[in-house]
Amino acid sequence: MRSSKQYVNLSHNKVENHLKTLQNEFEEEVVPTDTVTYKLRQFFWSNFFGFVYHYFKSRFGKRYPYQSYPKDGDSGVYRIPNDATLALLSDWATDTIESDLVGRLVARYQADYTLHLGDVYFVGAPKEIRANFLNPDASWPWGTQGSLALSGNHEMYSNGRGFFEELLPRMGVDQAGVRVSQKAGFFCLENDHWRIIGLDTGYTSVRNPIMEIINPPDCRLKDSQVQWLREQVKLGDSSDSRGLIFLSHHPVFSVFRNAFPKPGEQLREILGKANRPVAWIYGHEHRMVIYHTQQLKNSLTVHGRCIGHGGMPVELKAPETHDPIYFMDDRIRTRLRRRDVSYNGFAYLTLQGPNAVMKYIDVEDTMIFQENWRVENGAVIVEKADAV
Structure with a gap:
């Protein structure tokens, strides 16, 4: 199991993350009592050419082929009960004591469905997928009716192979007593009142490493995903008055770092002129934030919720402005490498017909925030939101 100190000051740079993965694997192979470990570690860090070999070997290969749903058969649209519970975690898969505690806490809630909103650290390698989700001692909390992942x-730093080959085949949901495996990196869970739509923003978050510097990715929804939203989810059906809850890894809105508005613009184009408020839950940033409702430019009216506090050290960096923030968990839990960090946790969503209750629970099983939602003519209305 890793120490959370390994994740402090972790950047979103692919080279650094891959280097940390190689370092972690190296340190696991060194006997702790070996008196030359420190010198070997120094050599490892200075062995730049050895690292470059491994980095180019894994990073510059082809991305795993993009997966979508067939037009006949499994459409990726799954029916769930009108009364259902869902646990949502993001940036959870760190294989640390903290992520283990969160995972085992979520398991105690016995949610019908558990959803991971993305980021398996450091680079989503098959070994890391297995350590967090699939090994006998892995602490991923499987839902009683299924689990899904974005x-x-x-x-994608390891080109998605671990995600598509190792993780998705084990993910899935029960449909009419039959377990259906997740086929693609996006999905829709729906009942009579709600549609919970998981969006894949990860696949387009990388491109050729050189081009990434010149023209950074915008995390747009690929054409086949947009087609799925139009034709199989039928998202543009104006007669469908169910409430929309979008899930993604990347934030459509943020006051801390760059947001990724392109998916919201694409969804607005699909939904047409009817700009009814939606809930949008995401991670990527390692913090827990409740935003005021935002009318995004050329996009949607969004109740934005960041839950990137699943397993990474939770950042306490001050935002550029507090105006759009309704609530932020800024409590100090501990100090790692001279950096204050907050509490890890997850979100627990209870659907009750046209109503919903969203609870935000920390690693100590303390509910720190709760809000009540309802659906009214297709709009998601926040009725009450309070810090506890």
Whole structure:
């Protein structure tokens, strides 16, 4: 199991993350009592050419082929009960004591569905997928009716192979008593009142490493995903008055770092002129934030919720402005490498017909925030939101 100190000051740079993965694997192979460990570690860090070999070997290969749903058969649209519970975690898969505690806490809640909103650290390698989700001692909390996953940028740092080959085949949901495996990195869970739509923003968060510097990715929804939203989800059906809850790894809105508005613009184009408020839950940033409702330019009216506090050290960096923030968990839990960090946790969503209750629970099983939602003519209305 890793120490959370390994993640302090972790950047979103692919080279650094891959280097940390190689370092972690190296340190696991060194006997702790070996008196030359420190010198070997120094050599490892200075062995730049050895690292470059491994980096180019894994990073510059082809991305795993993009997966979508067939037009006949499994459409990726799954029916769930009108009364259901869902646990949502993002940036959880760190294989640390903190992520283990969060995972085992979520398991105690016995949610019908558990959803991971992306980022398996450091680079989503098959070994890291297995350590967090699949090994006998892995602490991923499987839902009683199923689990589903989205990819973040970290899964794509190893070109998505671990995510598509190892993780998705084990993910899935029960449909009419039959377990259906997840086929693609996006999905829709729906009942009579709600549609919970998982969006894949991870696959387009990387491109050729050189081109990434010249023209950074915008995390747009690929054409086949847009087609799926139009034709199989039928998202543009104006007669469908169910509430929309979008899930993604990358934030459509943020006051801390660059946001990724392109998916919201694409969804607005699909939904047409009817700009009804939606809930949008995401991670990527390692913090827990409740935003005031935002009317995004050329996009949607969004109740934005950041839950990137699943397993990474939770950042306490001050935002550029507090105006759009309704609530932020800024409590100090501990100090790692001279950096204050906050509490890890998850979100627990209870659907009750046209109503919903969203609870934000920390690693100590303390509910720190709760809000009540309802659906009214297709609009998601926040009725009450309070810090506890």
